[in-house]
Amino acid sequence: MAARQPVPTVFRQLLGDAGVVEPGDASAAYLAERRGLFADRSVAAVVRPGSTDEVAAVLRQSATDGLAVIPQGGNTGLCGGAAPGTNTEGTIVLSLERLNTIRAVDAENFSLTAEAGCTLSAVQQAAAAVDRLFPLSYAAEADCQIGGNLATNAGGMNVLRYGNARELALGLEVVLADGQVWDGLRALRKDNSGYDLRDLFIGAEGTLGIITAATLRLYPAVRERATCIVGLDDVASAVALFARLRAESGDTITSCELMGRMPLETAIAYAPDCHEPLPAQHPWYLLVELSSSARDGDLARRLERALAESRDGVGDYRIASNADQATDFWRLRNRIPEAQKSAGASIKNDISVPIADMPAFLQAASEAVIARCEGVRICAFGHIGDGNIHFNLTQPAGMEPSVFLAQWERLTQAVHDVVMGFRGSFAAEHGVGQLKPGEVARLKDPVEQSLMRSLKAALDPDNRLNPGKVVPPGPS
Ligand SMILES: Cc1cc2nc3c(=O)[nH]c(=O)nc-3n(C[C@H](O)[C@H](O)[C@H](O)COP(=O)(O)OP(=O)(O)OC[C@H]3O[C@@H](n4cnc5c(N)ncnc54)[C@H](O)[C@@H]3O)c2cc1C
Known part of the structure; x- marks a missing residue:
């Protein structure tokens, strides 16, 4: 009987040299998630098919050889879904990067x-x-x-x-x-x-x-935009202002982002070209953008009218007078995740609740984490227009980062428990990957979990497509 060929050789014969990444340094980037949270170098091969037919050939070969397959795109995911877990010797990473037409x-x-x-x-x-x-x-x-x-x-x-x-x-x-x-x-x-x-x-x-x-x-295509930043007393005012703007802007709101004072200060302190957006400081800020494919110059006027008529809890505001000013507003929002790294270790939560419940959620979740970790700094920001907030936690000043990070599970579970009380989602945007299957098992309806396992078994009976990700194991 002929000796079994090494896995990379099998796929090189199937796909040619361009279809297999050399082991070693060349493959390192495919084997680790960007933040280094998940990595494993024991995978059998990294393959790069160049067409749909070649992807199909890889999967047929993998079925024959009993190999598991981790599909990988740009590897920017934040839950380790595209990265190998541990002990992945019988696994290949399948990069889609050559299917780029x-x-x-x-x-x-x-x-x-x-x-x-x-x-x-x-x-x-x-x-x-x-x-x-x-x-x-x-x-x-x-x-x-x-x-x-x-x-x-x-x-x-x-x-x-x-x-x-x-x-x-x-x-x-x-x-x-x-x-x-x-x-x-x-x-x-x-x-x-x-x-x-x-x-x-x-x-x-x-x-x-x-x-x-x-x-x-x-x-x-978008032909006109109007962007503003508004200072607010509290989150309830942000929710009320969003509803009002949405109703009065001809449904032209494209983005509505909430930022607490803490994340805004973090961006101003640590990120380049970030400055106070308004003359006075406020506990909360709303960044709102309207856009339209029409070119009638009406958006800024609509925004001005709705803001001028707003009362309770709305402090001062600025409407960008040109594209550069709008970019300045957006820079404040977009640089928060990067700036947060400079403020110390972070524990991140990507959650959603019904928009109207956001004030109560933020209050309850803040109380829950402060009760468990005195001095924790709450860095809450995100897509409030979608009911989705990054309820991130920055370590207390002076605490050892490792001491703070050791509390990851108990703090995220405390936040997720509050989320579930509002019938929200503990994975609003970034998915489950290998970071949160435990929370799927802990928090999702048992019937929903059983349906997930049935679908998985129907489409992937041998559990070879990204095993260990998303779907929780069944009850033993
Ligand atoms: C700076 C930054 C900002 C981000 N902002 C956002 C944001 O605002 N909103 C948001 O939703 N996400 C955001 N993300 C997360 C991430 O970019 C998204 O999850 C993105 O959609 C992942 O795409 P990717 O090609 O990098 O997929 P990967 O990370 O390679 O893979 C993600 C998952 O999809 C699977 N997969 C990849 N390609 C395929 C395929 N062709 N077929 C089947 N399965 C596949 C992988 O196995 C893995 O489970 C952000 C990430 C970074 C680094």
Whole structure:
């Protein structure tokens, strides 16, 4: 009987030299999550197929050889979903980076078909080239890939107006665990001809199939924006102002971001080019952007009128008078995560609750963590227009970072318990990956967990697609 070939050799024969990353330094970037929280160098191979047919061939081979497969996009995910766990000798990492062709752009149908490895920036640019908007947008857009965006149902700055990645997908092409290819690349707005299989793979974080291409929904290009920053006394005033602006702006609000004074001060202290936005200091700030495809110059006036008529809890405000000023406002918001690193160790929570419950949530969650860790600094900011807040915790001044980080589980569990009291989500934006399956098991409805396991067993009976991620193990 012929000796078994080493795994990289098997895949080199299947895909050619370009299809396999050399072990060692070349493969290191594929084997660790960017923040270094999850990494393992024991995987059998890192493969880079160059077409859907090659992805299918890799999955057939993996089925034959009993290998597990970790799909990887831009590896920007924040829950370790694309990174190996531990002891992954019988596992390969499958990078989609060579599937990077925009297959078609249809300006009249407001749609575009892109391969999974296209970066989000490349998709945005392909849409802009035909005077259309692909509205998914956030800080990692130059590196993350559209396949990864769909696999994590990514959100970002414009969800309020255009929805998450799920709402932006019209059709998918998916390679299944046994190597079959499902061609669901339909560019339809209406299709009630059976189960909507597309939705199974979106947000599944690579546990049910490998997305190889997507047909995406486009919108008219934006021709006008109006951006403002508002100082507020409390979060209830922010929620009330958001509702008022939304109702009175002709539903043109694209973004509505909340920042506490603490994260704003952190950005001003540690990030370059960040300055006090208003003459006086306020406990809370709202950054609001309106946008429109019309060019009638009306947005700033609508904003001014609604703000001028607002009373309770609204302090001073500034409407950006030009694009540079708007960029200054956005810089304050976007630099918070980076600046937070300079303020000490952080424990991060990415949660959502119904918008109206946000004031009560923030109050209860703050009390819960302060009771458990005296001096903890609450760095709350995020997409309040979507009910999604990054309820991040910065270590007490003077505490050893390791002492603070040792409390990660008890502090996040305390926050998540408060979230569940509001029927919220403990993983609003960044997914589950290998960071939160324990919380899925602890907090999700048992019937929901059982349905998740049934779907996993139906589509991946041998548990070879991203095992150990997302789906909690069954009761023993
Ligand atoms: C600075 C920064 C800012 C961020 N801001 C946001 C934000 O505002 N909103 C937000 O939602 N996220 C945000 N993220 C998180 C991250 O960018 C998203 O989760 C993104 O969608 C991941 O895309 P990716 O291509 O990097 O996927 P990866 O990290 O490579 O993979 C993520 C998951 O998807 C799976 N996967 C990847 N590609 C495929 C595929 N083709 N088929 C099937 N499964 C696949 C992986 O196995 C993994 O489970 C941010 C990250 C960073 C670093």
